[in-house]
Amino acid sequence: MSQPFIHTEHLSYSYEDGADAKQMPVLHDVSLDVARGEYIAIIGHNGSGKSTFAKLLNLVLEPTDGKILIDGQDITSPDMTDDDLLALRRKVGMVFQNPDNQLVATVVEEDIAFGPENLGVPSAEIRARVDEALAAVGMTEYARHEPHRLSGGQKQRVAIAGIIAMMPDCMIFDESTAMLDPLGRREVLEVMERLHRERGITVITITHHMDEAARADRIVVLDDGRVLRDGTPEQIFSEPELLMEIGLDVPQSAALVHRLRKAGLSLDGEVGTPEACVETICRAFAAREHNTLVNG
Amino acid sequence: MKGIALGQYYPSGSVLHRLDPRMKVIIAVLYIVTTFLAKNVTAFALLLVSMLLLIAVSRIPLRIVLSGIKPVLMIMLFTMVINLFFVGGERLLFEWKFIRIYVEGLYQAAFMAIRIVVLIVGTSMLLTYTTTPIMLTDALERLLAPLRVLHVPVHEFAMMMTIALRFIPTLMEETEKIMAAQKARGADFTSGSLVSRAKALIPILIPLFVSAFRRADDLATAMECRCYHGGKGRTRMTVLHFHLGDFVALTVFVALGAGLILANRYGFGFSM
Incomplete structure (x- = not known):
């Protein structure tokens, strides 16, 4: 994986607004690599x-403005x-x-x-x-x-x-x-x-x-x-909070994990998909129960 | 609306359906020319028989064939009447005041009627009923391909046809949706004078046009993304091959033409 498949450098795009020939910027300075x-x-x-x-x-x-390389070729x-x-x-x-x-x-x-x-x-x-x-x-x-x-x-x-x-x-x-x-x-x-x-x-x-x-x-x-x-x-x-601020949702499972963490539950492991989330939360609760049993 | 069928294609799976569409176009042209060759009773009789055979071979129900003639019925009657009353001759059949009908006129009227029926039925048996519009487009593109040398945009026309055929059902569905939406807002398309009904169509046509342009833009982008760059260097998945059956069909129709010429010469009956 020496070179990324897609590589963009300071990519910008703006279109001309027909009415008053103003440049309407859409993308600013996007630099991104995709393997x-x-x-x-x-x-x-x-x-x-x-x-x-x-x-x-x-x-x-x-x-x-900017540069795009696809598979090493400057397009x-x-x-x-x-x-x-x-x-x-x-x-x-x-x-x-x-x-x-x-x-x-x-x-x-x-x-x-x-x-x-x-x-x-x-x-x-x-x-x-x-x-x-x-x-x-x-x-x-x-x-x-x-x-x-x-x-x-x-x-x-x-x-x-x-x-x-x-x-x-x-x-x-x-x-x-x-x-x-x-x-x-x-x-x-x-x-x-x-x-x-x-x-x-x-x-x-x-x-x-x-x-x-x-x-x-x-x-x-x-x-x-x-x-x-x-x-x-x-x-x-x-x-x-950041995602909500820019008008995006958060998956329900991720929101739940976030609130649980905020409430003091330590959650380690996969939380990407609902299934993984269920597993992680169950494991965390099991661990907590175990701790209370041992300590209490 | 999902069930709409384009054109008059009737899938009866006959021999005619299986012929190469290019050959069917060639034969249809030949048949049209043949129709105009006929001059006497024998020749027209031959023509009529050939048409009946064609209907039999196509295995398309007579009811559907007849419904295909309906649109030209008026034209047919009109030509017949004109011929009947205005063709002069020697053998007077009937006279009443200023109306004179001659035997020649009678024959002429019958000939004209046969010619029109054979033209319509013959071409629809060979083309529209037994060939899908898309196959027809494809056949025309391939047959006319040599014209590209003369800078005739054959491929572009065929592409336009294909896209039109592809989008007719989509736009019809859209029209229904818009009509339903406007009806829900109280639009009335069915009552009132002709003018007010025509005016009621405006709120349908405008959104339809706007959406058609948007679709056209989307499609153009999608086609570009799929490497479309006109007809140059383009190959096709389906390669059409003429089979034995195609040549047999061609031979039959050439023979029919020859037979008609012979009938004109040696046949009997009134000759125009």
């Missing part, structure tokens, strides 16, 4: 610049050719919020083939990749279906398969679960985490749901276009 195979969540309230940050990583937007350099851009977008795939607005074809498998087709992959290989991608998201039986008849979660899985078929190194999920019902969210999360686990794909998920963020290896908190905090879920959720 290959990492699973990271970016959280922040609306307008914190998290979506903008994601869009800079595959040059859907061009940074106003902000003026020498970037069109081919380099295609190679970048193949490497860094993106799944968006609205499942309806990212599917192109009228048949599921043809939609998944769209990316590889654009890359000029030979027909027989596209077929193989599409079948493989369908299997990876568990949509094989829907290969010949029309996307508009699928549920939100299924559509989103098709969109993910469309990216997988391009064989990316990194996938960015830009609030991909925001428009889904709980079932759809669970489907998408499962697929996302399986891709990370089994294929070592670097996953960057941008989310409003703190319980989703809590599952990542690392959380980056953006506020007003700046990196406010960067750490493990435990570290991040140990400051609930």
Whole structure:
């Protein structure tokens, strides 16, 4: 792990407000490293610049200032050719919020083939990749279906398969679960985490749901276009007041742990997921009971 | 709304459904030309028989075929009446005041009617009923691909068609949602004069347009992220191959054309 997969240096982005040609800053001086195979969540309230940050990583937007290195290549350099851009977008795939607005074809498998087709992959290989991608998201039986008849979660899985078929190194999920019902969210999360686990794909998920963020290896908190905090879920959720202050929730389990600690209970161990939390709290209470028995 | 079907595609799984869509387009063009070749009774009879055979082969219920003719019924009647009353000739059949109907007019009217029916039914049997809109788009893109040399944006048109087909159901669903939302606010779409009903549509159309533009923007970004850069260097997953059946079908239709030419020459009956 000598060089990070994604490396940004003093990244800034601002857009010109059409009305009075004023520069509206969105991101300031964001310097961040993401290692290959990492699973990271970016959280922040609306307008914190998290979506903008994601869009800079595959040059859907061009940074106003700063440098981005993907896999060692400076994508902000003026020498970037069109081919380099295609190679970048193949490497860094993106799944968006609205499942309806990212599917192109009228048949599921043809939609998944769209990316590889654009890359000029030979027909027989596209077929193989599409079948493989369908299997990876568990949509094989829907290969010949029309996307508009699928549920939100299924559509989103098709969109993910469309990216997988391009064989990316990194996938960015830009609030991909925001428009889904709980079932759809669970489907998408499962697929996302399986891709990370089994294929070592670097996953960057941008989310409003703190319980989703809590599952990542690392959380980056953006506020007003700046990196406010960067750490493990435990570290991040140990400051609930800070998160609330910038308009974010804290997962219920983390809030509970925080209040217990404040009340004087010493809690050591995993508190990232509700399950881990239950275990840690039980262990703490058992230990306390044990202590009272021994001492009392 | 989830159940809406686009176009008139009727999946009966016939031989025609399995033909290569490119061949079906070629054959349809051939068939249209053939329709205009017919000149005498024998030729038109042949044409009519070929159409009936086509319907039989397609295994599409007659009820559906007939409903397909309905939209052109008025045009058909109009041409028939015009031909009946205004085509002059030698053999007078009927005369009443200024109305004169000739045998020639009768034949001409019948020919015209057959020609229109065969045109409509023939092309719909070959194309719309047995080929999905997307296959048709695909076939046209591939058939017209050589025109790219002349800078005709064939791929771009096909892509536009595909996206339109993909988004029609989505936008229809959206329209329903907006209508329901406006109804909940007391909008009335069903009563009042034509003008007031048309005005009631404005609160539907504006949100629909706004959302369509937003979708277009989202889709463009998503397509860029999936490396779309026009038709250049693009490959396709499905490679179409002509099979034996396609050539058999082509042969049949070429033979029909030849037969029609022979019928024109050696057949009998009134000739136009």
